[in-house]
Amino acid sequence: MVQKEYAGKVIELDDNGYFTNPDQWTKEMAKEMAKENGEELTDKHFEVLEFIRKKIKSGESLTIRSIGKSGITDIKGFYKLFPGAPLKKATLYAGVSKPSSCV
Amino acid sequence: MKKLLILGAGTGGTIMANKMRKVLERDEWEITIIDQFKTHYYQPGFLFIPFGFYTKQDVIKSKSDFIPIGVNFIQSKIDKVDGDNNKVILQDGEVLNYDFLVISTGVRIVPEETPGLKDKLWHKNVFDFYTIEGAMALAEFFKTWKGGELVLNIADNPIKCPVAPLEFVMFADAFFIDRGIRDKVNITFVTPMEGAFTKPRASKVLGGMLKEKNINVVPDFYLESVDNDKKVIRSYDEKEVPFDCLVTIPVHMGDSMVKRSGLGDDMNFVLTDKFHLNSTKFDNIFVIGDSANLPTSKAGSVVHFASEVVTENLMCAIEGRPLTAKFDGHSNCYIETGHGMGALIDFNYDTEPLPGSFPFPGIGPFGLLKETRMNHYGKLMFRWMYWHILLKGKEMPIPSEMYMAGKEV
Ligand SMILES: Cc1cc2nc3c(=O)[nH]c(=O)nc-3n(C[C@H](O)[C@H](O)[C@H](O)COP(=O)(O)OP(=O)(O)OC[C@H]3O[C@@H](n4cnc5c(N)ncnc54)[C@H](O)[C@@H]3O)c2cc1C
Numbered sequence: 001m002v003q004k005e006y007a008g009k010v011i012e013l014d015d016n017g018y019f020t021n022p023d024q025w026t027k028e029m030a031k032e033m034a035k036e037n038g039e040e041l042t043d044k045h046f047e048v049l050e051f052i053r054k055k056i057k058s059g060e061s062l063t064i065r066s067i068g069k070s071g072i073t074d075i076k077g078f079y080k081l082f083p084g085a086p087l088k089k090a091t092l093y094a095g096v097s098k099p100s101s102c103v
Numbered sequence: 104m105k106k107l108l109i110l111g112a113g114t115g116g117t118i119m120a121n122k123m124r125k126v127l128e129r130d131e132w133e134i135t136i137i138d139q140f141k142t143h144y145y146q147p148g149f150l151f152i153p154f155g156f157y158t159k160q161d162v163i164k165s166k167s168d169f170i171p172i173g174v175n176f177i178q179s180k181i182d183k184v185d186g187d188n189n190k191v192i193l194q195d196g197e198v199l200n201y202d203f204l205v206i207s208t209g210v211r212i213v214p215e216e217t218p219g220l221k222d223k224l225w226h227k228n229v230f231d232f233y234t235i236e237g238a239m240a241l242a243e244f245f246k247t248w249k250g251g252e253l254v255l256n257i258a259d260n261p262i263k264c265p266v267a268p269l270e271f272v273m274f275a276d277a278f279f280i281d282r283g284i285r286d287k288v289n290i291t292f293v294t295p296m297e298g299a300f301t302k303p304r305a306s307k308v309l310g311g312m313l314k315e316k317n318i319n320v321v322p323d324f325y326l327e328s329v330d331n332d333k334k335v336i337r338s339y340d341e342k343e344v345p346f347d348c349l350v351t352i353p354v355h356m357g358d359s360m361v362k363r364s365g366l367g368d369d370m371n372f373v374l375t376d377k378f379h380l381n382s383t384k385f386d387n388i389f390v391i392g393d394s395a396n397l398p399t400s401k402a403g404s405v406v407h408f409a410s411e412v413v414t415e416n417l418m419c420a421i422e423g424r425p426l427t428a429k430f431d432g433h434s435n436c437y438i439e440t441g442h443g444m445g446a447l448i449d450f451n452y453d454t455e456p457l458p459g460s461f462p463f464p465g466i467g468p469f470g471l472l473k474e475t476r477m478n479h480y481g482k483l484m485f486r487w488m489y490w491h492i493l494l495k496g497k498e499m500p501i502p503s504e505m506y507m508a509g510k511e512v
Contacts, residue, residue: 059377060368061396064295064325064339065216065259065354069369075327079339085323 025095049094056096108201112138115207115392121496135175152238184364186385208358210393216354219329250287251347258326263401270439276316277441291319302455372396399432408433437482445478
């Protein structure tokens, strides 16, 4: 467990840098996290992040495919929004735990 | 007469029919089970077919052999569930009423989700082994194959039996060594995950086994399409892996019946309470097996453990008591590693697979997360247990809750 300051608040993170308590999350924090990677978040990014938070809250499993079916963006678009490993990055910015979509 | 309906007579449905017939009074309860097919497939056996260890005859039996006396079997495709009115509608329009319902319609592979997958090379150079047809076509292909790039790709998660793809490549390694052409076969394991398996400690150990066997791993590869002309698979971020023989684990989805019934998520997995195993929408609908959207493996062992919870909770619901049984996500999988050796993993919602040994009354212990000959026998024994004990809903010598004895934390 590590602690880090985002948007003036001390946040508990797990060993991979993911929020341990999603309720601590704010949009400002997401912006700061993205900035650390030299990225700027747009409204489209936030639509995706909100979708992820809603899914996780309801206990549903989250996959890249379910984001592709969300109507917000297709999978290609998701890769463009969060280049590299989109699901890992998007869940990180969304303040939820690391996806374990696969069991 | 009150009515219990069971949708799907695969592993889960068959077990539930056997268990519930034992506990429900015959003069009060009518039990009916519905499936579109007559034949029961032992799906774990599909893994052995491409390598000629099993034939079709080894993995099929008639479904009716496992459905107990006093349970009606209807062979029909199910159109949908009307949960508001406690009705199930069959494909020909027939309507069945129920007091309680069990959904056990499983999941299936959907190669159509990926452009180019089910195209001109399908079952020529591109194979699945999650269906009997795919497994048999691959067995034919391997008989005369001279070698080249053998690529196994997992299109997406979740999949049935997440260890099966790993077993496949380890079997392939052993198989081509025995055939004397391992030096002509380059084996590559291409996965959307970060490593060989989903859970960190198991991933490390299993990844090590792959390395020892000279099997390449391409992680973080999320399949977009298959190019049949260039013979490459392509990811969404435009990485390419060439193949001569592609073994695919296509995208998995629940049956479209779930969607038509409004009971599922966007992959047609049934929305299920992960502890009580009932539908989150209707209290008189229970869910067992692969069709549920639970965060645990889609595996026969999970179905077995869950069946005890569903039986107890169904009885609670029928008698109007609060649901007392709670599922912990227990999963227990033998992993074939080739050359007559095997490994075993055991985990649940909260505990990842750990090394150590697994106490198995009367027979064990089995080594956890390591290769032993005993584990290989465990897997072979599983087929016998499946037909003779598991499907019939008899007691298995393993309790449904996971325990920590023997595990190295
Ligand atoms: C290659 C492979 C290897 C595996 N290895 C292992 C292993 O080693 N260990 C292990 O524990 N598990 C293993 N499994 C997984 C195991 O087979 C499944 O988890 C288990 O069979 C799931 O049971 P189920 O009842 O949920 O679904 P199923 O057994 O698939 O049954 C679903 C049934 O529902 C019927 N159905 C669906 N929709 C409809 C409809 N609309 N109308 C009528 N009928 C319908 C189908 O015809 C089917 O009979 C493996 C699976 C595969 C494919």
